[in-house]
Amino acid sequence: MSPIASALTIAGTDPTGGAGIQADLKSFQEREVYGMSVATSIVAQNTLGVEDVHHLPVPFIEKQLHAVFHDIAPQAVKTGMIATSEMMEMIAMELKKNRMPYVMDPVMVAKSGHSLMEEKTRKTIQGSLLPLSTVVTPNVPEAEILVDFPIKDQEDAKKAAKVIVEDLGAQAAVVKGGHLPGEAIDVLYEKKEYHFFKSPRTETKHTHGTGCTFSAVITAELAKGKSIPEAVKIGKDFITAAIHYTLGVGRGNGPTNHWGLRLQGVPNNATGGNDNE
Numbered sequence: 001m002s003p004i005a006s007a008l009t010i011a012g013t014d015p016t017g018g019a020g021i022q023a024d025l026k027s028f029q030e031r032e033v034y035g036m037s038v039a040t041s042i043v044a045q046n047t048l049g050v051e052d053v054h055h056l057p058v059p060f061i062e063k064q065l066h067a068v069f070h071d072i073a074p075q076a077v078k079t080g081m082i083a084t085s086e087m088m089e090m091i092a093m094e095l096k097k098n099r100m101p102y103v104m105d106p107v108m109v110a111k112s113g114h115s116l117m118e119e120k121t122r123k124t125i126q127g128s129l130l131p132l133s134t135v136v137t138p139n140v141p142e143a144e145i146l147v148d149f150p151i152k153d154q155e156d157a158k159k160a161a162k163v164i165v166e167d168l169g170a171q172a173a174v175v176k177g178g179h180l181p182g183e184a185i186d187v188l189y190e191k192k193e194y195h196f197f198k199s200p201r202t203e204t205k206h207t208h209g210t211g212c213t214f215s216a217v218i219t220a221e222l223a224k225g226k227s228i229p230e231a232v233k234i235g236k237d238f239i240t241a242a243i244h245y246t247l248g249v250g251r252g253n254g255p256t257n258h259w260g261l262r263l264q265g266v267p268n269n270a271t272g273g274n275d276n277e
């Protein structure tokens with residue numbers, strides 16, 4: 001067993017720290033997992049919206065990945081914003097060479113409405129990254145694109161999670177309930193079973209980066225060797241507290257509180273890494 005667990009995020013940036021790589025690193029740190037990051041796109045954004053996006057050249061993203069893999073082997077990896085098919089195909093090749101638990105957050109559109117993924121890339125996912133994933137964590141609009149049918153309620157979310165696993169080839173899928181009315185219920189489908197993770201809905205506009213944070217915590221817990229349902233449970237508790245203990249930062253849709261769960265006195269369960277070498 002490695003002395004400590006480490007995790008890698010491959011994603012876009014948010015200079016205001018609420019979403020993307022910055023939110024992922026804060027989440028890894030809170031779970032006492034050593035965090036590493038590879039940037040795919042530099043995004044000029046804040047809590048008011050996305051101003052501009054600069055994609056890094058694919059060979060440069062590849063160099064960053066090599067820099068990590070040649071030095072510190074992570075025990076788990078996640079992807080967030082992967083804007084182009086070329087990026088996606090290169091990352092898929094690297095993940096095939098470096099196998100470890102892999103969480104895919106299929107980021108497509110920012111809450112502010114700005115597209116973070118080219119239209120044609122939405123289809124590339126299915127043939128490249130999705131079948132490699134240990135857990136896929138779409139929100140409702142993303143799941144609708146992946147499965148190609150509307151999701152109006154929990155029954156539809158259940159169907160979608162099953163299709164993502166049984167037809168599209170992910171090991172497990174969590175369809176998040178943030179965009180459905182009522183309680184915030186996330187549906188996990190894994191090993192032919194459903195698990196439901198429920199929390200009251202907090203009435204707030206400060207939900208910037210909730211999906212990034214949730215999937216980063218799942219990644220951190222898989223790096224420690226937790227099972228998928230255990231990791232999702234911790235992810236859900238973490239994001240529920242992060243939304244509840246709002247910081248009130250920012251002029252728009254503010255970030256969540258990454259130390260919210262700590263305020264409830266919940267231990268981080270730090271353990272050694274899950275050896276997958």
Ligand SMILES: Nc1ncnc2c1ncn2[C@@H]1O[C@H](COP(=O)(O)OP(=O)(O)OP(=O)(O)O)[C@@H](O)[C@H]1O
Pocket residue numbers: 019109110111138139140176177178179184185186199200201202203204207208209210211212213214236239240243
């Ligand atoms: N208002 C809320 N109150 C409580 N939980 C919420 C709320 N909104 C979202 N959640 C929870 O937050 C997590 C992320 O869900 P959401 O559907 O917002 O993801 P997302 O749209 O991908 O997020 P983002 O695009 O901001 O990264 C899920 O566990 C969801 O249930």
Ligand SMILES: Cc1ncc(COP(=O)(O)O)c(N)n1
Pocket residue numbers: 011012013014019020021043045080081107109110111112116207208209210211212
């Ligand atoms: C780099 C990056 N990744 C993901 C999101 C999604 O977060 P949200 O939907 O809350 O804007 C984002 N805004 N920026």
